[in-house]
Amino acid sequence: MTTVQLLIVALSAIVLVGVLGAFVIAYRRSESPGRPARSWRSGLSRETRKADRSALATPVVARPAEAAADHEVEVTETEATAAEEAEEESEEPVAAMQAVEVMRVEELSPQEAGVNRRQFFTRALGATFGAFVGLNGISYLAFLWPRLSGGFGSxxxxxxxxxxxxxxxxxxxxxxxxxxxxxxxxxxxxxxxxxxxxxxxxxxxxxxxxxxxxxxxxxxxxxxxxxxxxxxxxxxxxxxxxxxxxxxxxxxxxxxxxxxxxxxxxxxxxxxxxxxxQTARAIAKTVQYPQGPSCIALNAPTEV
Ligand code: FES
CATH class of the missing domain: 2.102.10.10 (Rieske [2Fe-2S] iron-sulphur domain)
Structure with a gap:
């Protein structure tokens, strides 16, 4: 095998190992049970959240009954807390804070949702493995293929x-x-x-x-x-x-x-x-042998 062929095989192996490692890490992170969704507000103290007047702009004081019934409406805990605090402290009429922010969750088909992270890594791994096998196949074919011009085999x-x-x-x-x-x-x-x-x-x-x-x-x-x-x-x-x-x-x-x-x-x-x-042992010889002393030791192994 030539040096170039060895390099191709080595690079293919390195790329394959790297992608495999990235896939395993990403897969484990995405599968970690009980990992809570982090919000930027969760890192703030209670006093800071109180001081954040922006919460008044999006108070949540009610949940539409019909939305709660079919589980299509969700209100985050942070937003509910902020709304309560805002209601306690504000002297504005309650009617002024009737703004409701909801997050509507709609189920999407796989086609609409596109490719998620797991699918992406699975496909990337498959593509890398395919490329690795293809490159090696080409290298071996080049190694085994008889030369068509010049050199032994032609x-x-x-x-x-x-x-x-x-x-x-x-x-x-x-x-x-x-x-x-x-x-x-x-x-x-x-x-x-x-x-x-x-x-x-x-x-x-x-x-x-x-x-x-x-x-x-x-x-x-x-x-x-x-x-x-x-x-x-x-x-x-x-x-x-x-x-x-x-x-x-x-x-x-x-x-x-x-x-x-x-x-x-x-x-x-x-x-x-x-x-x-290839030809079988000649029974009738075409030319004479030996025509002088042999070059190899006389005690060479005998015919089998
Ligand atoms: S390899 Fe020549 S006799 Fe054995």
């Missing part, structure tokens, strides 16, 4: 076929595979005349007298090095051996070295690394 131009043919076959006739890191493959010669007597005929793994072998040992995945002396590939991990066209020769490997489809495109060799081609 079609790679490994060079001019004419040049490669001279590179991999030396003047004395010995073989020297060319390793292409980008393709994770060895380019080795494979004579066109040998195709018909090999198991690779018609499989598209030979072009321009060349074939491309995957670097990984088919036993447990070690990278298989080339052995110049024996003219073959010999795995140092458990002793599997393959001839220079990747056919199985010895050791615990269950099959030939894997390979890629190749194509001659206007004299250039294209290796299709998006698909790894």
């Amino acid at each position: 079609d790679i131009d490994v060079g001019a076929i004419a040049d490669l043919q001279t590179e991999v076959v030396l003047n004395d006739g010995s073989i020297l595979p060319k390793f292409v890191p980008e393709a994770r493959a060895y380019i080795v010669p494979f004579a066109e005349s040998d195709i018909s007597r090999s198991q690779f005929e018609g499989s598209g793994v030979v072009a321009g007298g060349l074939t491309a072998l995957f670097q990984r040992c088919v036993h447990l995945g070690c990278r298989v090095p080339w052995c110049d002396a024996s003219q073959g590939f010999e795995c140092p991990c458990h002793g599997s051996k393959y001839n220079y066209v990747g056919e199985y020769e010895a050791g615990p490997a269950p099959r030939n070295l894997d390979r890629f489809a190749v194509e001659d495109q206007n004299g250039r060799l294209i290796v299709r690394t998006g698909t790894i081609i």
Whole structure:
């Protein structure tokens, strides 16, 4: 996973934890039982409330009977107290204080009431979680998706076929595979005349007298090095051996070295690394192995 992908995952986790914490705090506050509604007057002393003449402007001296009956009218305690005090102290006629302030409470439908705090946080949490999952999904897809251009997993131009043919076959006739890191493959010669007597005929793994072998040992995945002396590939991990066209020769490997489809495109060799081609152990070998001493210890594990 790249650094950018790690950063995206970490930021997503931090945002998710933060929103979750805010939601929990807000939810607990909104659910605290017995928490009284606070009024600005509740913090005042009795003398101060008496001195507050503004209370005279909104005295409450009566509650409409019909409103009390259907519980649609509510008068706050503070306002009732203020009205009584005002009535006691004022020398104005009672009729002058008949102003009634009521607070009418009407039930609203959920659509009319809109979104309350709990709904808001629930939806915010859901949206954040969705974004977190989405970002991670995109990161994983980007990580797993095969590259469509350039790099392993795509079609790679490994060079001019004419040049490669001279590179991999030396003047004395010995073989020297060319390793292409980008393709994770060895380019080795494979004579066109040998195709018909090999198991690779018609499989598209030979072009321009060349074939491309995957670097990984088919036993447990070690990278298989080339052995110049024996003219073959010999795995140092458990002793599997393959001839220079990747056919199985010895050791615990269950099959030939894997390979890629190749194509001659206007004299250039294209290796299709998006698909790894597996083949069974070769019964009849196409080329001779070994052609000299082995590079790995003679006491390597035997074939299983
Ligand atoms: S990984 Fe190559 S022989 Fe085991």
